[in-house]
Amino acid sequence: MAVTLKDVAERAGVSRSAVSRTFTEGASVSDKTRRKVEKAADELGYSPNALASSLTTGRTKLIGLVSNNFHNPIFLEVFDLFTRGLQDRGLRPLLVNLSHEVDPANSVRMLRQYSVDGVIVASSTLPPSFAKAFRDAGVPVVHSFGRRASMPEVHVVGIDNQECGRMAAQTLIDRGYTRVSFLGGPERATSTQDRLIGFMDVMQGNPGMTVSHSFASEYSFDAGRAEMIRLLTSDPAEAYFCGDDVLSIGALSAVKDAGLSVPGDIGIIGLNDMEMAGWENINLTTIRQPIGEIINSSIELVVATVDKPDRTPEARLFPCRIVERGTLRPPAYPVSP
Amino acid sequence: MAVTLKDVAERAGVSRSAVSRTFTEGASVSDKTRRKVEKAADELGYSPNALASSLTTGRTKLIGLVSNNFHNPIFLEVFDLFTRGLQDRGLRPLLVNLSHEVDPANSVRMLRQYSVDGVIVASSTLPPSFAKAFRDAGVPVVHSFGRRASMPEVHVVGIDNQECGRMAAQTLIDRGYTRVSFLGGPERATSTQDRLIGFMDVMQGNPGMTVSHSFASEYSFDAGRAEMIRLLTSDPAEAYFCGDDVLSIGALSAVKDAGLSVPGDIGIIGLNDMEMAGWENINLTTIRQPIGEIINSSIELVVATVDKPDRTPEARLFPCRIVERGTLRPPAYPVSP
DNA sequence: CCCGTTTTTGCAACCGGTTGCAAAGTGGCG
DNA sequence: CGCCACTTTGCAACCGGTTGCAAAAACGGG
Missing domain, CATH: 1.10.260.40 (lambda repressor-like DNA-binding domains)
Structure with missing residues (x-):
């Protein structure tokens, strides 16, 4: 044949x-x-036959792409960039969908059976130990959108979530809001934990603020909406920092359905700047996460690690910035630059 | 090691x-x-080592998943279902992102190098000849969301797009609209072509109607919005059948920005029933495409074809139905069931 | 034209498995 | 206990490539 x-x-x-x-x-x-x-x-x-040759060369040019979030539209952008980026370098993405699995054992075994050259874990919710399991099994791994650490155990590429929390907090303060809240993703998600820490950090340095926080059950529209509906039943805050754009959009929907206006009655700031955030019927003020750079850097790093497996783990963090749109009121008074 | x-x-x-x-x-x-x-x-x-064993067994359990639409959120749902469905059967998806490529030669060569057991082409825009190239190369292939044919050259699983066009047309007529239009995706997309044919089919049987049509440059929010903005500049129709939900949502945004109300001034019906269509701030009336069934059937069919490569190509079509939400006015008078 | 150097070539072993075949082992039954 | 049928086992060849090594070929200079 x-x-x-x-x-x-x-x-x-x-x-x-x-x-x-x-x-x-x-x-x-x-x-x-x-x-x-x-x-x-x-x-x-x-x-x-690439597979036959891999037997002797030890390289398959397969890269495992492991993810657990197939309900957040930003991940479509993430997959697009990853697959294109890998293809451009002659690599092939082998996709693993974790659904709600949190034990790495299965994925590790499976990806080892296929002798992938390396693995990219693309998730902002999984703990560092997940990616570590690959490293322990001798598989080069990079955790994209993972938790920062000063002495990481595996390569991490992403953003400083605590810093983003601080940035959101400071922005709300600058806009003159005094009763604010953090509407996070799942409490177990490392990104949510860190964003909360940073947010609280700044807030605690500002005595005049009334601060609260709560968690949506997952990073999805429905969860964000449900949580905001709950919040609106009793004395809502003036402004919310939502832990993710898709939560923000869910929250927005709940606010508008309640007959309240944004940003008139309630302000909202998200995080990610996904494509939809710019859609004119959403027009979300948000903190932009540079996913293109994160993804390119992740690919570059995993390739480098394949060549040199003992590279000491590093954390590559990219700066975020506010993207001003229409869901937060303008600064109440001039702000120092 | x-x-x-x-x-x-x-x-x-x-x-x-x-x-x-x-x-x-x-x-x-x-x-x-x-x-x-x-x-x-x-x-x-x-x-x-799965790859080493594949040398003698001739089976890699790898399935190529080829797609070209990474800008339509429905594809996140599609990838979720495909990856889970394949994994559940012990198969691994090898993802190929075509971007704007339309020549199958590269993908065919690449997927043959990796000895995939079969290929699923998930695209409503590519012509049947694209999938055919795999078959010609001796690779079992199923075209999901592909164009129906009575004597297909490759396996096709999807919906009857012409029938959907007819269904949309009849619905608009039943609601008492008389000036209607089809806002399609790219003119070269087979799904757009077929939906238009069905739509016109019914309209031409109803002399009282004023009918027009136009095309968005791609299946995306921005393209839908841009096209609707253009349409609004000169004598828009009373109701639009948009060739896809994401176009509908773009169109909706344009309509609302123009200060018009939906469904008061303009009615819109979409196609797909993607998750977002049900979001309360969108609430789109649409034609539901049963993607879960299409995907499961596609996987089942590709597996069957791997076992029996000479199976005569078949077309599996799933029925669609209207999902009533808030972007079309209610029936003007009782409609026969 | 001869000789030393460099390039090209084929042989054979190997990568990590599978599998047909024959030999060895096991068990049942008379 | 002996015979037969059936199960289990190891040998060796093979899957489709790569690669170290030594022989063969090509080249260059005197």
């Missing part, structure tokens, strides 16, 4: 090694044989 | 075949050796 090295070798009248060499970078073949081989290969429609 | 069959065999004091057999379904091994082997494997942390 499939045409192999041997078929090409016979047709070209050379040895199998000669054929193999014409298809491997930097191997020693004369122009004459190369032409003969290429001709034969063309005629037979031959292309080398 | 990695622990192999041989290591396990030595430690267990048996032959390599014995080890191989304990790990292959239905092979003949005594309980005694099986236990010895399992113990040794456990101690060494062995798990068989």
